[in-house]
Amino acid sequence: MIGTLATYLAFPFVRYALVVGVLIALCSSLLGVTLVLKRFSFIGDGLSHVAFGALAIAGILNLTDDMLFVLPVTVLAAVLLLRTGQNTKIKGDAAIAMISVSALAIGYLLMNLFSTSTNLSGDVCSTLFGSTSILTLTKGEVWLCAVLSLSVVALFVLFYNRLFAVTFDEDFARASGTRVEAYNLLIAVVIAVIIVLAMNLVGSLLISALIIFPAMSAMRVFSSFKAVTVFSGVLSVVSALLGMLISIIYGTPVGATIVAVDLAAFLLCCIAARAKGGK
């Protein structure tokens, strides 16, 4: 088993994948608490479908670098979704549900109509569930992933206190002169970036798990915002690493394995919380 692992780790692309996976797991967990508590989770879900549609289009256009197309489209969708979500006249949830299923349907339709690939269902499956794409990243993509995820972490640390304030109490923040709209926009854009990044790791259907599970687990066990944030980062990194190693050794699909580990961690945290509460 260790032997298998060592053989794999000798390949540079496997090492790249591990590094990128860890970075993506870290930054996707950071905003989890904010997302859950601000009831923004649905935006994350909608965006992952938009990203799928964009990826399908990029595939048809035969773009050499998918991310350079998918990223701006998803960011734009994030800004639009945030607008409709805040508009009380249009039913925000319904609008988002419509946009996200349309993106999914149109993406699949386009792939069906124009794809030159012989293995269409395999392609669709790997876009949705991630499969091996993390192992096939080019060097350029690895760099882009690394730079983007490190920027997300840096932004998060820099705006940590503002994000706390805006998440806890928007009205109070606004009354104190904090530019709440700007930070909501920042959150939406960062979510879009995270989703595009995480699509490489777990595929577009499983992204929400990567964002929300670590935060939910940490919220079970810890009571301070700082501890919850730090612990969900650590938990996400450990789960991703463990998931990737298991999938290398046993040949299981990367994304699904990571999410399964996240789920196991969540259950453990539930048990830990109960044990703590019982005392």
Place this chain on the structure above:
Amino acid sequence: MEQLTCSNLTLGYEGRPVLSGVSFSVNEGDYLCIVGENGSGKSTLMKTILGLQKPMGGTIAFRNGVRANEIGYLPQQTAVQKDFPATVREIVLSGCQGRLGKRPFYGRKEKELAALNMEKMGLTALEGRSYRNLSGGQQQRVLLARALCATQKILLLDEPVSGLDPKVTLEMYGLIERLNREDGVTIIMISHDIAAAVQYASHILHVGHETFFGTCAEYRKSPPALRFFASEGGEAQ
């Protein structure tokens, strides 16, 4: 010294007014109670004073060195906060966000201010505790300490005693009165408890079908108050 003047305000949502013709002014050290039925627009008035929404008509002016973002605010509880994972210290410290300016992190000054206000509100022993596990009265004291971090001048309180038992309600009124008397903090408070309002406040603003603004003594003789106390069995004296 006048701190806040509102003249002929009309307030509402999406072009539909809920309250109009409201005029009043607040001087330094005043204790103003805003009373009125459910849905009469009290919270709307407070949000407008805070600049969270624009008035449909009329003007709001801060005077004598009070800036719009130097107001402490205790909101009517919102749903998000109920299961928020944060300690008392983290929440009180977030009251200092208006003092950050362009800095990303809180410095020693802000941390000392937070500690001072936690002490004032009797929270020092609770500072590491989780907000979501506190009692309703303790949570209100946390939010009051946070509001104090934002201001030394004016506090806006939206129903600070709703949901508290009679004993804790009295304690809360006591804390607010001390801030007003000893620290000279101007208080603007929304309350459903008219009996307590006339006991503690220096001025009353009654909103609803008829608007009244004046000192507490004038209010006792005004039509809305007389009608209220008649229905309560005349306990105004």
